[in-house]
Amino acid sequence: MAKKRARKAVEEEEEEVQTPAAPTGFTPPLTRDSDVPVTKKLKKKWTNKQRVLVFGSRGIGYRERHLMENLRTLMPHSRREVKKQKRDDLRVINEIAEMKNCNKCIYFEMKKKKDFYMWISQVPNGPSIKFLVLNIHTMGELKMTGNCLRGARPLLSFDPQFNEPHWAIMKELFIQTFGIPNYHPRSQPFHDHVYTFTIVDDKIWFRNYEILGADGKLSEIGPRFVLNPIKVFAGSFGGETLWQNPNYMSPNLMRSLVKKNMMGKYLQRRQQKDWNAKRGPAGMIGDPTNEIFQTEANDD
Amino acid sequence: MKGTVKNFNLDEDPIHNDFKREMIFYRQAQQAVLDGYERLEKLERPTLRPDDYFAEMAKSDVHMQKVRKRLMNKKAGQEMSEKVKKIREIKKFGKRVQIEREQQKHKEKREMLEKVKQFRKGKTDNIDFLSNKPLREQRNRVDGRKTNLRRAMKDRKYGKGGMRRNEKRNNSNDFDDEPRHGGGFQKGGNKFKAGKGGKGGKGGKIHAAKIRPGKRRRQQMKGR
Numbered sequence: 001m002a003k004k005r006a007r008k009a010v011e012e013e014e015e016e017v018q019t020p021a022a023p024t025g026f027t028p029p030l031t032r033d034s035d036v037p038v039t040k041k042l043k044k045k046w047t048n049k050q051r052v053l054v055f056g057s058r059g060i061g062y063r064e065r066h067l068m069e070n071l072r073t074l075m076p077h078s079r080r081e082v083k084k085q086k087r088d089d090l091r092v093i094n095e096i097a098e099m100k101n102c103n104k105c106i107y108f109e110m111k112k113k114k115d116f117y118m119w120i121s122q123v124p125n126g127p128s129i130k131f132l133v134l135n136i137h138t139m140g141e142l143k144m145t146g147n148c149l150r151g152a153r154p155l156l157s158f159d160p161q162f163n164e165p166h167w168a169i170m171k172e173l174f175i176q177t178f179g180i181p182n183y184h185p186r187s188q189p190f191h192d193h194v195y196t197f198t199i200v201d202d203k204i205w206f207r208n209y210e211i212l213g214a215d216g217k218l219s220e221i222g223p224r225f226v227l228n229p230i231k232v233f234a235g236s237f238g239g240e241t242l243w244q245n246p247n248y249m250s251p252n253l254m255r256s257l258v259k260k261n262m263m264g265k266y267l268q269r270r271q272q273k274d275w276n277a278k279r280g281p282a283g284m285i286g287d288p289t290n291e292i293f294q295t296e297a298n299d300d
Numbered sequence: 301m302k303g304t305v306k307n308f309n310l311d312e313d314p315i316h317n318d319f320k321r322e323m324i325f326y327r328q329a330q331q332a333v334l335d336g337y338e339r340l341e342k343l344e345r346p347t348l349r350p351d352d353y354f355a356e357m358a359k360s361d362v363h364m365q366k367v368r369k370r371l372m373n374k375k376a377g378q379e380m381s382e383k384v385k386k387i388r389e390i391k392k393f394g395k396r397v398q399i400e401r402e403q404q405k406h407k408e409k410r411e412m413l414e415k416v417k418q419f420r421k422g423k424t425d426n427i428d429f430l431s432n433k434p435l436r437e438q439r440n441r442v443d444g445r446k447t448n449l450r451r452a453m454k455d456r457k458y459g460k461g462g463m464r465r466n467e468k469r470n471n472s473n474d475f476d477d478e479p480r481h482g483g484g485f486q487k488g489g490n491k492f493k494a495g496k497g498g499k500g501g502k503g504g505k506i507h508a509a510k511i512r513p514g515k516r517r518r519q520q521m522k523g524r
Contacts, residue, residue, distance in 0.1 A: 073358050139359060142370045149349060150356045157332030190349040191340065196329045201315045209329045214337055214348055216330035221358065 048181035053097045053123075055081035056108035064116050066138040068108055070223045073139075074208070075178065076151040076186035078106075090119075090237040097123040104177050107237075108133075115251045118227065120173050121236045127169055128236050131227040132251070134203075139222040146210030146219035148193040153180040154208070155194040166243040167199065169232055193221060202247050203228045 107119040121128030204227040209218040234240040
């Protein structure tokens, strides 16, 4: 059921072609001093220069803020940024990202202190997607018992449904954003955790598991969340709509429907009462056949 | 329009059944791990983190200690509740046994009184119930052992030996007991025959047939 994408596999093959002198069976040293600078050789190997800007707007709640922090710890190729003011347009984000030299961006915003939205975008001109985020559980919850190396490259696992067109854009963006580039200076050599993206009920469910053994024993690290896709745009934070989710109902709409339902109950009761009043009181209706026996008395 | 067939049974539908849903995710991750590790091993890349590799982790040590503590508390709580359940069971069982034993005692008492009543009324001559019949277990033990005739004879003659456990009991034996031959005073002037007393003292019941006559009597008998 799972489709696995190891970014490393593709790149490794590229490497093999370019530098045939690179040693196979290279095992990294078991200790690495933080003072030791990154060698030029490794720097040369790091060709996939992805940098993700992770930040949010003002007015984000505590749980959502922790989710943002969790994503920052899990992605060593991320850059942080201060909160964006709500008066600024979304297009401003493109300029902020350019200043930070980032080519991807994950932007969070919260509306009415209730609805939490996430934007993922390829910054200069690329596609961008807006999601509604639900069911957030952070890494700090005590039920999440797993742990992983900080900066270890994850295995990314996608549902087979991700091959359909609009899902495929999301899949590619996820791979480039959540996947850590090969030979990134802050990355660690081992693969000890796996991300799963599954489509259930037309929403994307995200899970992060620690790999305990080669036989597939897993333990959840967190965070976990559900993404409800809203729209896919051609440009970054705007532009032409490539795809719109037909099943998506904005949380505002849901709330107003619920309220209307409640109102509907009251209105219905009122109507019922009025109609009953119109019918009049239930009186005694005599037998209509009695009229036959009502004759006029002749007074002689 | 292509759509997914949704299950109308809420228990079966993974959208609503939390456990099923999580199992789907878990299985997907497991499959990914198996595939991925296979590919990595083909490329001869390191896969699993070794136990002695120390580096900065995503969650701090302090946090992991909290997690461990919580798990241990949960486990301890479970064990405690199990223990308490067991003790409760044992108590119930012990109580049952106690009640049974008491009922047995009451029954025996009732039977004894019945028999006494019957004897009083003159219905039975049997006063066996008064004899201290040994407890069921003891009786069984005695019956179980096969009698060695030679050994039994010697016992009777010389006594069993060992500590005198049940001798000085105020039993029905004493009630039935005929006075010893001569009652300590021998006819024909042999008072305080130490020999007889001594014989009695040798131990065990005094069997009338086995009491050896004195020297004079024996000589008289010999002479005849």
